[in-house]
Amino acid sequence: MISWPTPFLPAVPGTGHPVQVFDTASGAVRPLTPGPTARMYVCGITPYDATHMGHAATYVTFDVLGRALRDAGHEVDYVQNITDVDDPLIERAQRDGVRWEDLATREIALFREDMTALAVIPPDHYVGVVESIDSVARAVHALVDSGAAYSVPTAESEGDDVYLDLTSDEGFGGVSGWTREQMLEVYAERGGDPDRKGKRDALDPLLWRSAREGEPSWEVDGLPAGRPGWHVECTAIALDHLGMTFDVQGGGTDLVFPHHEMSATQAVVLTGERPFARTYAHQAMVGLDGEKMSKSKGNLVLVSTLRAEGVDPMAIRLALLSRHYRTEWSWSDDLLAQAQERLETWRSALSVDGAPDSEDVVEQVRRHVADDLDTPGALVAVDRWAKECLTRGGGDPTSAGVLARALDAILGVRV
Numbered sequence: 118m119i120s121w122p123t124p125f126l127p128a129v130p131g132t133g134h135p136v137q138v139f140d141t142a143s144g145a146v147r148p149l150t151p152g153p154t155a156r157m158y159v160c161g162i163t164p165y166d167a168t169h170m171g172h173a174a175t176y177v178t179f180d181v182l183g184r185a186l187r188d189a190g191h192e193v194d195y196v197q198n199i200t201d202v203d204d205p206l207i208e209r210a211q212r213d214g215v216r217w218e219d220l221a222t223r224e225i226a227l228f229r230e231d232m233t234a235l236a237v238i239p240p241d242h243y244v245g246v247v248e249s250i251d252s253v254a255r256a257v258h259a260l261v262d263s264g265a266a267y268s269v270p271t272a273e274s275e276g277d278d279v280y281l282d283l284t285s286d287e288g289f290g291g292v293s294g295w296t297r298e299q300m301l302e303v304y305a306e307r308g309g310d311p312d313r314k315g316k317r318d319a320l321d322p323l324l325w326r327s328a329r330e331g332e333p334s335w336e337v338d339g340l341p342a343g344r345p346g347w348h349v350e351c352t353a354i355a356l357d358h359l360g361m362t363f364d365v366q367g368g369g370t371d372l373v374f375p376h377h378e379m380s381a382t383q384a385v386v387l388t389g390e391r392p393f394a395r396t397y398a399h400q401a402m403v404g405l406d407g408e409k410m411s412k413s414k415g416n417l418v419l420v421s422t423l424r425a426e427g428v429d430p431m432a433i434r435l436a437l438l439s440r441h442y443r444t445e446w447s448w449s450d451d452l453l454a455q456a457q458e459r460l461e462t463w464r465s466a467l468s469v470d471g472a473p474d475s476e477d478v479v480e481q482v483r484r485h486v487a488d489d490l491d492t493p494g495a496l497v498a499v500d501r502w503a504k505e506c507l508t509r510g511g512g513d514p515t516s517a518g519v520l521a522r523a524l525d526a527i528l529g530v531r532v
Contacts, residue, residue, distance in 0.1 A: 118199060118248060120239035121229040124529075126187070127522040129479065133188030134487035138365075139443055141373055141397040142292050146489050149364055149396060154192040156363035157183065158355045158394070159240070160372055163200040164224035165209040168231040169417040170437070170448045171369065171409075175400040177434060177529070178442040178490060179367045180237045182398070184527050185486045196358045197240035198351055199225060201247050202333055202344055204308070217333065231420040234430040236529045242358045246350045249357070253345040254337035256353040256387060257324045261339070265386045266324055269315035276327035276341020281349075283321055286382040292397055293374040300374055308347055309375055322379045324349050348379035355393070356384060366394035370401055404447040418448050431530055432457040438492040438528060459500065463532050466503035467521050473511035475520035478502040482527055495528060 137148040149155065159179045162172060183193045200206070201221045210217035232239065246253070257279055260266040265285035268277035283289050293300075300320055304311050311319035323346035328334035334342045345353075355363065361384060366377055381393035402409045405416045423433060436456035440446040466472065478498050485494035502520065505511075524530045 118225075118243045118245045119229075120197075120243035121233045121237075123239055124236045126184075126238075126526050129188070129523045129526050130519065131479070131483075132190055133185060133483045133527070136182070136185045136189055136487045138182065138396060138398045138489050141377075141399050142294070142392075144294065147396060149186070151186065151191055151364045154194050155183075155186045155365070156194045156196075156359045157186075157365040157367065158196045158198075158351070158359055158363060159366075160351060160368040160376065161197040161199045161243075162224075162228055163203050163205055164221045164228065165206040166224060166417070167422075168228050168420045169403075170405075170420070171403040172228075173231065173235060173420050173433065174403050174437050174440075174442070175367075175369050176232060176237050177235060177437045178400045179365075179398075180529055181438070181486060181490055181492060181527075182365065182367070183238055184529060185490070188483065188527055189487065193241075194359065195238075195240040196242045196244065196355060198249075198354050199243065199245045200347065200350065201225070201245040203246070203347060207332060211331075227421055231424070234424055235420065235434050236430070236525075236531060238529075244354050244358065246345060246354075249350065249354055250335045250345070251337065252357055253350055253353040254325070254335075254340055256349060256356070256383070257345070258337075258339040259387060260324060260383070263386070267317065269313065271327060273329050274327040274341070274343075276343060278323060278327050278343075279325040279340065280316055280321045281324050281379075281383060281386070282317055283382065284318075285386045288385065288391060289382045290378065291392075292378045292381050295374055295378075300378075304375060307371065307375055320375075322346060322348050322375065322383075324383075348376055349383055351376070351380045352383040352387070352393075355380070356387070361388050361390045362392060363394055365396050365398055367398045368400070370399040373397070373399055400442050401445045404445065405449075406447065423453075428453065429457065429460060431532070432460050434530055435460055435496070438530070439496055441493055442490050459496070460530075460532070462503050462507070463499060463524075463530075466506040467517045467532050469506060469510065469517060471510060471512045471514055472506045472517040472520075473502060473509070474513050475502060475516035475523075479520060479523045482523055486527055492528065499524065 481498035
């Protein structure tokens, strides 16, 4: 799958600090401990609608994490999937009277444009489910052969559906830390089928959906014609490209359960090793008018719409960076206006002939970003420098250029 162009990363004097982030599984801020190469997997979009601010916040957050790791001296091996065949995509295509492949192609192209505009560094491996069918099928077949998966007959298909028996992993629940009651409360609305007859347990996840009339399906060895369940796609893609026990699994908080919980359990059962990821980092939900912003609610603020209206993508990025990734917040016109004003102020300060020394503010930006991605703190540090520059000036002809390069490389803000 083609991703999008890699933005130029300018060199910045000095080196960043070791990075720490909040780990959902342990409930604490923990240092990342990668080797020379940090391995990161971030769950991608299901391409049935355009990129909204919740998506943008997630991918900007993990872009900053990747930048912080690079600034600290690591290479980054970044994988992102695309769920380019799944129930929501098929249902939207049927509703709109278009081919599901065409809908996916259109929305993936728009997502690429949005990510390019927001200066998000693309993944090293941008992997669709459709191009991974054989890999996913091999994983499902291995789970069946091991006795960890079982078949459930369906009247809608000649073949059986395949489910994972969660008792195969005694550590199930370790990613979210949720109780069974908490899991059951959201399972159905988050893609699960707790009431499916024939399952051994209400929470057992679907691994392979046998072919239904009017739905896409694939012929694979050892399984009925069909298509993957949702969670196992990320298990297979991550294991293929990163292997077991990679450094960071990322996504929105709505993926903690069931998606990240199930993906991890499937990997543990497949490999006999744990953990799937050393650290689970999650972007908080972004709302509008006090409600979660989501496709199902239809209350979306779209990156592409703002761009079409002439909004500078760097102002959008600054608006996202002004809120800490672990804090739920709501998009508003006022927030965007504040970001536009901040961007104009920074550009005015960075265009002067002589400016105050910027070594300390670059250091502050580095420290804030390395400390659990404290981007709001980093922005305030730059605000203080910009105010001093515009009110009192300075005599250093190079400091503004150094700071501009740091903002570009570390925060992804081109000024």
